Amino acid sequence: xxxxxxxxxxxxxxxxxxxxxxxxxxxxxxxxxxxxxxxxxxxxxxxxxxxxxxxxxxxxxxxxxxxxxxxxxxxxxxxxxxxxxxxxxxxxxxxxxxxxxxxxxxxxxxxxxxxxxxxxxxxxxxxxxxxxxxxxxxxxxxxxxxxxxxxxxxxxxxxxxxxxxxxxxxxxxxxxxxxxxxxxxxxxxxxxxxxxxxxxxxxxxxxxxxxxxxxxxxxxxxxxxxxxxxxxxxxxxxxxxxxxxxxxxxxxxxxxxxxxxxxxxxxxxxxxxxxxxxxxxxxxxxxxxxxxxxxxxxxxxxxxxxxxxxxxxxxxxxxxxxxxxxxxxxxxxxxxxxxxxxxxxxxxxxxxxxxxxxxxxxxxxxxxxxxxxxxxxxxxxxxxxxxxxxxxxxxxxxxxxxxxxxxxxxxxxxxxxxxxxxxxxxxxxxxxxxxxxxxxxxxxxxxxxxxxxxxxxxxxxxxxxxxxxxxxxxxxxxxxxxxxxxxxxxxxxxxxxxxxxxxxxxxxxxxxxxxxxxxxxxxxxxxxxxxxxxxxxxxxxxxxxxxxxxxxxxxxxxxxxxxxxxxxxxxxxxxxxxxxxxxxxxxxxxxxxxxxxxxxxxxxxxx
Ligand code: AGP
Numbered sequence: 182x183x184x185x186x187x188x189x190x191x192x193x194x195x196x197x198x199x200x201x202x203x204x205x206x207x208x209x210x211x212x213x214x215x216x217x218x219x220x221x222x223x224x225x226x227x228x229x230x231x232x233x234x235x236x237x238x239x240x241x242x243x244x245x246x247x248x249x250x251x252x253x254x255x256x257x258x259x260x261x262x263x264x265x266x267x268x269x270x271x272x273x274x275x276x277x278x279x280x281x282x283x284x285x286x287x288x289x290x291x292x293x294x295x296x297x298x299x300x301x302x303x304x305x306x307x308x309x310x311x312x313x314x315x316x317x318x319x320x321x322x323x324x325x326x327x328x329x330x331x332x333x334x335x336x337x338x339x340x341x342x343x344x345x346x347x348x349x350x351x352x353x354x355x356x357x358x359x360x361x362x363x364x365x366x367x368x369x370x371x372x373x374x375x376x377x378x379x380x381x382x383x384x385x386x387x388x389x390x391x392x393x394x395x396x397x398x399x400x401x402x403x404x405x406x407x408x409x410x411x412x413x414x415x416x417x418x419x420x421x422x423x424x425x426x427x428x429x430x431x432x433x434x435x436x437x438x439x440x441x442x443x444x445x446x447x448x449x450x451x452x453x454x455x456x457x458x459x460x461x462x463x464x465x466x467x468x469x470x471x472x473x474x475x476x477x478x479x480x481x482x483x484x485x486x487x488x489x490x491x492x493x494x495x496x497x498x499x500x501x502x503x504x505x506x507x508x509x510x511x512x513x514x515x516x517x518x519x520x521x522x523x524x525x526x527x528x529x530x531x532x533x534x535x536x537x538x539x540x541x542x543x544x545x546x547x548x549x550x551x552x553x554x555x556x557x558x559x560x561x562x563x564x565x566x567x568x569x570x571x572x573x574x575x576x577x578x579x580x581x582x583x584x585x586x587x588x589x590x591x592x593x594x595x596x597x598x599x600x601x602x603x604x605x606x607x608x609x610x611x612x613x614x615x616x617x618x619x620x621x622x623x624x625x626x627x628x629x630x631x632x633x634x635x636x637x638x639x640x641x642x643x644x645x646x647x648x649x650x651x652x653x654x655x656x657x658x659x660x661x662x663x664x665x666x667x668x669x670x671x672x673x674x675x676x677x678x679x680x681x682x683x684x685x686x687x688x689x690x691x692x693x694x695x696x697x698x699x700x701x702x703x704x705x706x707x708x709x710x711x712x713x714x715x716x717x718x719x720x721x722x723x724x725x726x727x728x729x730x731x732x733x734x735x736x737x738x739x740x741x742x743x744x745x746x747x748x749x750x751x752x753x754x755x756x757x758x759x760x761x762x763x764x765x766x767x768x769x770x771x772x773x774x775x776x777x778x779x780x781x782x783x784x785x786x787x788x
Contacts (some may be wrong), residue, residue: 183267183281184208184253185359186376189350190367190397194218194249195239201369201376202232202251204424207432207576208373209782211261215261216268216277216342217249223277227266230535244256247397248348250340250370252279255782259304259472260289269308271315272299275344276325278314280307281357281372281786282336290332306335314341322346323394325354327407330392336786340370350395354387357786358531358558361385361393361400363414365521368395374417375424375574382417384784386557418556423573431775433577433669437761438628440582441621443572444754447589448618455614457597461566468522468548469601476517476547477504478538479526480785482580482664485585486552487526488657489753493592495709496750497599507534508788511541519546526591528575528583529549530558530785539563552590554583566596577776578783579669581761584661585624585754592617592751615746620754623745627758630742631766634759637724637740638766644695644722646672649760650682651699652709658699658753663761669768669778679712697763698737699756702728703749713737724763726756 184205188197198215211236224244228234232253252267267279284290287306290313295301299312310329316323322343330337336356343349352359352370362377362384363368369377370393374384385400387393391410394401420626423780429435435654451458462469476496477487484506491502505515511534517523523542527535530553539549539560551564554572561567570586594612599605641647647666651659660676667674677686679698690696696716700709710733717725723738728746735741742759744752768775 182374183255183372184210185279185281185338185340185370185372187249187253187350187370188367189248189348189395190364191247192367195244196741197380197557198249198251199236200231200379201371202253202373204378205253205371205373206232207578207579207783208253209777210254210255212254212256212266213252214266214268215249215251217244218342218344218347219244219246221344223270223274223342225268225270227263227268229261229263229266230448248341248342248350250350257283258306265303265305267307269303269305269311271311273315273401273663276311276318276343278307278311281309281338282355284309284333284337285332295326310337310339314347318343318345320345322349323351323392324407325402326351327392327403327405330355331403334565338372348396352387352393352395354391355389355560359387359393360557360783361387361395363400366397368397368400370395373575376421378417378421378424382774384415384417385412386415388562419573422750424576431577431769433579433581433765433775436575436577436582437758437765439573440585440758441624441628443586444589444621444624446571447586447593448621451590451593452614452617453575457593457600459568459594459597460569462597463472465548465550465566466601469598471520472500472522473520474501474503475522475524476515477502477524477526478507478510478535478542478543479509480532482584482661483526483528483535483663484684485657485661486584486591487524488660489588489654490524490591492654493595493750494598497595498602498604505538507538511537512695515541515545517542517545517547521547523547523549525549525551525560525564526563526587527560528570528580530555530560531580531784531786533786533788536560536563551655552587554586554751576783578778579665579764580777580783585757588754589620590618592754614749615749618750620747620751623747623755624732624758626745627755631762634742634762635766637742638763638770639786640740641722641724642767643771645693645695647672647695648689649674649676649697649699650679650687650712652679652705653703654749654753655699655701655703655756658756658760661757662697662764665761665764666767668781669764669775670771670773671779672767679709682712682715687715687719690716690721692720692722694721695724697720697724697726697760699726700734701726701744701752701753701756702746726759
């Protein structure tokens with residue numbers, strides 16, 4: 182999704198803006214541009230394609246200035262092109278704007294502007310904003326911006342500069358995050374704090390319908406009615422190293438290998454010493470005790486984590502749990518109502534379909550508990566309670582550490598609820614908690630055998646299609662393993678419940694089909710083994726995940742990935758690691774852009 186960067190201060194703006202865009206590259210984009218106030222003209226350079234195209238052009242152009250805005254565009258209205266890239270200017274080229282979101286009433290506004298003689302140079306919805314601000318400008322930029330946003334319908338976070346007010350940078354937040362970065366004599370604006378983390382960790386998270394007015398030495402926040410608003414300065418919870426690849430070829434590998442550390446952090450935060458430390462949920466204790474059912478809404482990888490949560494909660498709490506994709510939940514007649522709980526799971530906290538599900542559930546009177554990885558995100562602001570996954574910034578488009586973090590939080594939440602509702606004996610709860618503390622070392626053991634997994638990837642990278650089979654609580658693991666492969670290697674891959682194969686999909690099996698079978702120790706192990714037998718009998722090319730020392734699986738394949746023995750309910754935290762690595766190495770060996778796969782964005786903020 183689009184990325185916004187703004188700067189005003191004492192240094193050369195163009196370098197800071199380009200560096201900021203590079204830190205936002207992971208969000209996915211198809212064009213990029215910058216506008217800098219160079220003496221008394223707005224210099225705009227923008228290009229279709231990668232940021233390096235823009236950078237080359239900037240280096241060949243002589244201009245300078247100490248305030249500016251920049252943007253990476255993920256096209257919604259108007260094809261990816263130089264002219265449709267942001268920033269956009271008004272007719273008199275006095276105002277420059279970059280925008281993240283969608284203006285739903287832009288056609289009617291554009292028609293009106295055309296009648297008034299405005300000339301447009303792009304097919305975007307954004308360009309109408311620059312024309313409107315210019316027409317509303319009367320010696321006060323924030324006032325012109327404020328009057329303009331009152332005319333707009335849709336979602337819009339903006340950064341705006343004007344040649345008439347050098348050094349002033351105005352930001353608007355509505356539905357897409359916009360964060361102010363604070364440093365002495367310098368101020369920043371960005372969609373995501375990774376853009377300026379090398380310069381400062383002092384931030385202000387703008388809320389919806391707020392306008393930030395920045396100069397090198399001042400920060401002012403007003404609302405859409407022009408009233409001054411108080412704001413809270415916070416310190417970012419992560420360091421600049423966390424948004425750098427370091428020694429790794431790709432963020433994805435770095436983030437896969439970070440998982441043991443992430444889970445350690447979650448365990449030490451939510452399980453201080455012996456007991457639960459979920460003070461965030463204290464006010465909900467009575468509500469939780471009376472719960473009759475739980476809804477979970479999420480998308481993509483987060484949805485798969487939600488499916489694992491369903492198995493856990495139905496087993497530990499003995500109440501029905503419905504899991505829906507955000508894009509489906511928002512358009513069906515959901516059974517959710519007052520007194521119900523909606524758990525929204527989202528790494529970014531900006532996924533439009535998940536947010537729409539939350540808003541629908543809130544309208545029905547449900548309470549919202551979100552499991553999210555990004556402080557200050559829209560989901561966090563719209564939830565009653567939040568459990569953070571503490572995974573640190575996840576840069577690679579393919580979600581890995583956020584997934585196991587979401588599951589770890591779901592396990593802890595499920596056990597917490599089981600204790601509260603007395604649906605499990607304390608002795609069993611404690612034994613699960615003790616086993617949870619072993620998970621990071623189990624993950625580490627698998628990560629240490631990553632070279633074995635790379636060898637399997639080498640053998641299988643030319644297969645035209647993959648099938649991932651799992652049962653029970655590892656059926657979602659099969660779905661997630663397939664998603665990882667397809668989204669970064671572009672190989673068709675399908676996750677399937679192993680028991681369902683004989684109802685049709687087994688027709689797919691032959692020696693050209695790679696089949697990944699998740700056959701670790703579990704209550705359905707023998708059933709799973711019969712499914713492996715069925716695949717083997719039809720010459721499917723099998724990769725098996727099995728528990729250490731399992732000799733039985735050897736007759737089906739030489740490609741065996743052994744995982745440590747762990748209680749079945751906790752196994753999704755382990756079984757996913759080899760599948761993440763398998764997908765990573767296949768894509769890496771194919772030479773693909775693993776962190777930024779084609780057509781994908783890190784956070785899908787449009788429906
Ligand atoms: C996962 O690898 C994908 N990048 C995608 O499915 C993602 O999980 C989905 O878009 C949900 O994102 P969220 O967790 O930020 O809401």
